[in-house]
Amino acid sequence: xxxxxxVEGKTFEVQVGDLTANPIIVMIDEERLEVWPVEEPxxxxxxxxxxxxxxxxxxxxxxxxxxxxxxxxxxxxxxxNSVIAPIPGVIVEVNVAVGDHVVYGQVVxxxxxxxxxxxxxxxxxxxxxxxxxxxxQHVHYHEPLIVIMPES
Amino acid sequence: xxxxxxxxxxxxxMREKVRQGGGKARVDAQHAKGKLTARERLDLLVDKxxxxxxxxxxxxxxxxxxxxxxxxxxxxVVTGYGKIEGxxxxxxxxxxxxxxxxxxxxxxxxxxxxxDLALRNGAPLVGLIDSGGARIxxxxxxxxxxxxxxxxxxxxxxxxxxxxxxLGPCAGGAAYSPAITDxxxxxxxxxxxxxxxxxxxxxVTGEVVDAETLGGCETxxxxxxxxxxAADSDEHALAMTRDLLSYFPSNNIENPPSAxxxxxxxxxxxxxNSIVPIDPMVPxxxxxVVERLVDDGSWREFQPTWACNALTGLARMGGQPxxxxxxxxxxxxxxxxxxxxxxxxxxxxxxxCFNIPILTLIDSPGFLPGVDQEHRGIIRHGAKVxxxxxxxxxxxxxxxxxxxxGGAYVVMSSKxxxxxxxxxxPSAEIAVMGAEGAVNILFKKxxxxxxxxxxxxxxxxxxxxxxxxxxxxxxASGYIDDIIEPRETRLKVIEAFRALRDKSSPTPPRKHGxxxx
Numbered sequence: 001x002x003x004x005x006x007v008e009g010k011t012f013e014v015q016v017g018d019l020t021a022n023p024i025i026v027m028i029d030e031e032r033l034e035v036w037p038v039e040e041p042x043x044x045x046x047x048x049x050x051x052x053x054x055x056x057x058x059x060x061x062x063x064x065x066x067x068x069x070x071x072x073x074x075x076x077x078x079x080x081n082s083v084i085a086p087i088p089g090v091i092v093e094v095n096v097a098v099g100d101h102v103v104y105g106q107v108v109x110x111x112x113x114x115x116x117x118x119x120x121x122x123x124x125x126x127x128x129x130x131x132x133x134x135x136x137q138h139v140h141y142h143e144p145l146i147v148i149m150p151e152s
Numbered sequence: 153x154x155x156x157x158x159x160x161x162x163x164x165x166m167r168e169k170v171r172q173g174g175g176k177a178r179v180d181a182q183h184a185k186g187k188l189t190a191r192e193r194l195d196l197l198v199d200k201x202x203x204x205x206x207x208x209x210x211x212x213x214x215x216x217x218x219x220x221x222x223x224x225x226x227x228x229v230v231t232g233y234g235k236i237e238g239x240x241x242x243x244x245x246x247x248x249x250x251x252x253x254x255x256x257x258x259x260x261x262x263x264x265x266x267x268d269l270a271l272r273n274g275a276p277l278v279g280l281i282d283s284g285g286a287r288i289x290x291x292x293x294x295x296x297x298x299x300x301x302x303x304x305x306x307x308x309x310x311x312x313x314x315x316x317x318x319l320g321p322c323a324g325g326a327a328y329s330p331a332i333t334d335x336x337x338x339x340x341x342x343x344x345x346x347x348x349x350x351x352x353x354x355x356v357t358g359e360v361v362d363a364e365t366l367g368g369c370e371t372x373x374x375x376x377x378x379x380x381x382a383a384d385s386d387e388h389a390l391a392m393t394r395d396l397l398s399y400f401p402s403n404n405i406e407n408p409p410s411a412x413x414x415x416x417x418x419x420x421x422x423x424x425n426s427i428v429p430i431d432p433m434v435p436x437x438x439x440x441v442v443e444r445l446v447d448d449g450s451w452r453e454f455q456p457t458w459a460c461n462a463l464t465g466l467a468r469m470g471g472q473p474x475x476x477x478x479x480x481x482x483x484x485x486x487x488x489x490x491x492x493x494x495x496x497x498x499x500x501x502x503x504x505c506f507n508i509p510i511l512t513l514i515d516s517p518g519f520l521p522g523v524d525q526e527h528r529g530i531i532r533h534g535a536k537v538x539x540x541x542x543x544x545x546x547x548x549x550x551x552x553x554x555x556x557x558g559g560a561y562v563v564m565s566s567k568x569x570x571x572x573x574x575x576x577x578p579s580a581e582i583a584v585m586g587a588e589g590a591v592n593i594l595f596k597k598x599x600x601x602x603x604x605x606x607x608x609x610x611x612x613x614x615x616x617x618x619x620x621x622x623x624x625x626x627x628a629s630g631y632i633d634d635i636i637e638p639r640e641t642r643l644k645v646i647e648a649f650r651a652l653r654d655k656s657s658p659t660p661p662r663k664h665g666x667x668x669x
Binding site for chain 2: 071
């Protein structure tokens with residue numbers, strides 16, 4: 001392959017030899033140049049991300065969602081429908097009466113224990129059928145306090 | 153084109169047979185249960201194309217009982233190595249389609265060889281568990297096989313991270329292997345762990361219980377505290393495993409890998425300045441404090457639904473993995489009971505094994521009082537917490553956010569248990585006991601001789617509160633390194649850990665400690 005190239009007003013006569021050869025011989029005017037083509041590196045193996053579900057929900061630190069959830073250990077055999085005392089203490093406030101409808105997560109009484117007024121909540125919606133406590137009463141560990149029957 | 157060498161063709165045929173595991177019918181049955189096969193799981197766990205299987209042609213040898221069983225190459229487990237995010241990992245995946253993934257002599261040998269390789273090369277070991285239990289046909293050989301695995305689980309504990317992913321049944325003695333490992337992930341719906349199954353329990357005690365209630369995911373996540381993470385599906389569990397390993401070094405010599413973070417280290421969080429209510433009797437949510445302190449979205453809570461009065465988990469701060477321990481004042485006032493002590497102790501030791509620094513957020517009114525707790529041994533359980541903290545040689549930073557009373561303050565990484573930097577928020581209350589209790593002991597005579605006993609007790613308690621319900625008394629005695637504004641906590645903690653990065657705290661020579669259990 002022969003061509004004429006002009007660089008900054010000066011003309012060169014260029015002759016390029018076999019492009020598949022190694023080296024490729026290039027003649028510029030009378031000057032012989034050897035060009036050693038470099039093998040292009042093989043493309044890196046890219047690992048596609050695992051297409052499985054997001055491992056952990058990414059909730060932002062700026063929008064924390066403290067969601068109250070009933071604990072399995074607060075349900076004892078025979079007290080499935082009761083709010084029980086998670087720690088021993090003194091009842092300071094009872095917020096519901098027999099016949100009241102309560103919703104999930106509603107605060108039904110306040111238990112003062114371990115230097116804290118702990119709100120105790122309904123684990124499921126229903127009707128209050130029994131209130132076994134009154135303010136000022138001492139309650140034991142895991143004592144049933146308020147019975148909430150599911151509405152049929 | 154020349155004819156392929158028949159020997160090559162035979163190898164290809166053998167490889168295909170290995171790949172099919174227990175055959176199409178059993179693979180279909182596995183899929184019908186919503187489960188993936190052993191090899192499908194491996195493909196999802198490791199980086200694409202990086203898994204290399206070992207000993208695929210091993211098959212069971214003994215047949216003492218004379219039960220003719222087809223020899224399936226590979227036996228009940230697939231073992232090999234691969235990479236997760238480019239880092240080497242050794243994996244075994246029990247194949248339920250081959251004899252129910254039961255434990256045979258050869259299965260055990262394959263797993264043990266893999267464990268030895270993982271240790272020698274300082275790379276994490278992941279077990280994908282889906283097994284019907286011991287292979288009864290092999291008798292004591294199968295039991296010996298378990299023991300070989302347990303021994304390695306125990307001896308390699310603390311050298312390389314070990315994760316057990318429960319993707320199917322794991323019954324009887326087999327359940328001990330995951331129990332020794334650092335992390336257990338259970339899949340909801342089709343993973344079970346128990347020592348004695350529902351049938352045995354019904355025969356022995358008469359109790360009627362199904363496998364899910366006895367040892368399913370929810371049970372071990374919320375009641376027994378055996379499992380650390382719950383996954384919705386096989387895919388989810390494997391993605392969790394990949395994610396969790398990014399917080400761990402490959403072995404106990406390396407430091408945990410840092411990850412670039414876009415969350416500025418000097419981010420001030422104004423909301424933290426008002427997160428602790430003025431009234432010390434009103435609870436707040438410590439989880440929110442954690443979420444606000446750590447790199448955005450990096451919080452991975454361990455055992456989120458068990459012993460919720462304590463919180464434990466890994467996060468990144470300034471890109472660097474940090475173990476976080478704290479109380480949750482909105483649950484049981486943040487008291488430490490037996491379960492909470494177990495949870496904290498185990499987590500602190502997990503971090504210490506793998507050079508992960510520990511941040512402790514203290515808001516505990518004390519240990520849970522009661523006959524039940526005392527009789528069940530809260531002394532030895534509570535002692536574990538202080539043992540773990542005192543033993544841990546990683547960088548330790550603690551922050552008293554509010555209540556730090558009595559023994560609960562001492563065991564939760566107090567300064568002289570070896571904590572490197574101790575901070576307090578202005579809301580901190582550090583005292584031996586609460587005001588009312590203290591004045592009743594200190595000023596018993598003064599109160600009894602007073603005209604108005606109630607008013608005198610109240611006055612004295614108020615005086616006590618003024619003196620102790622702030623961090624300045626502790627800071628004046630040098631028990632607190634500094635009192636900081638809550639909003640600047642993130643920066644203070646990150647800078648503290650950077651200053652402590654090259655901490656060296658050699659353990660006195662000994663065989664091992666004797667922690668109360």
